Amino acid sequence: MIRINLISEGRRPVVARKSKPKLAIGDQDPSLYILAAGLVVGLLVALGIYLSLNATIKGKRTKILAAQKTVKELKPILEEVEDFKRKKRRLSRKIEIITDLDRKRRGPVSVMDSVSRALPELVWLNNMQVRGKRTTLKCRTLNFNAIAAFIENLKKVPEFDEPNTQNIKRGRAGTYSFDIIFRFEPPKPPEEEKPEGEDAEAAEG
Numbered sequence: 563m564i565r566i567n568l569i570s571e572g573r574r575p576v577v578a579r580k581s582k583p584k585l586a587i588g589d590q591d592p593s594l595y596i597l598a599a600g601l602v603v604g605l606l607v608a609l610g611i612y613l614s615l616n617a618t619i620k621g622k623r624t625k626i627l628a629a630q631k632t633v634k635e636l637k638p639i640l641e642e643v644e645d646f647k648r649k650k651r652r653l654s655r656k657i658e659i660i661t662d663l664d665r666k667r668r669g670p671v672s673v674m675d676s677v678s679r680a681l682p683e684l685v686w687l688n689n690m691q692v693r694g695k696r697t698t699l700k701c702r703t704l705n706f707n708a709i710a711a712f713i714e715n716l717k718k719v720p721e722f723d724e725p726n727t728q729n730i731k732r733g734r735a736g737t738y739s740f741d742i743i744f745r746f747e748p749p750k751p752p753e754e755e756k757p758e759g760e761d762a763e764a765a766e767g
Contacts (some may be wrong), residue, residue, distance in 0.1 A: 709738065
């Protein structure tokens, strides 16, 4: 009797599957390590730049706050300084006005004093007119030569320019009338040295 084992024939032989070989740690691709290292370095550089900029910004803010505090503390002093400068400019203007008025007042007095000293004998002064820097003398004399002596005396006065003799007329009793015209230049007062920037400040004021 022949027996057939159908069960064993219906089964297929099991074929063992080949598993992929696992890579060891040392066998992995080195580019991955390079990429990872680059990322880490990049993050560290970015972090360093951030921390440096942050520290710089904080330092600038600290300086700005300190400067603002200093300005706030100095503000009253600066206001006092500006007020002092304004008062100084006003006082300087008043002094200039007073000096100019005094110079104008003393001008005719100085001219009269110099003319009186220059008058020779036999010459007398009838009238004197001072208009600005122009001075006109109306004189009379008994001697014609005294006119020339008077002119020479006037020339010796540093503040007088060249005298001009006009309208010489012979009058009664042998007298002569004549006019003398000259310009009077008062001596300039010595200029005081001004500190730098004072002119600009005066212009601003």
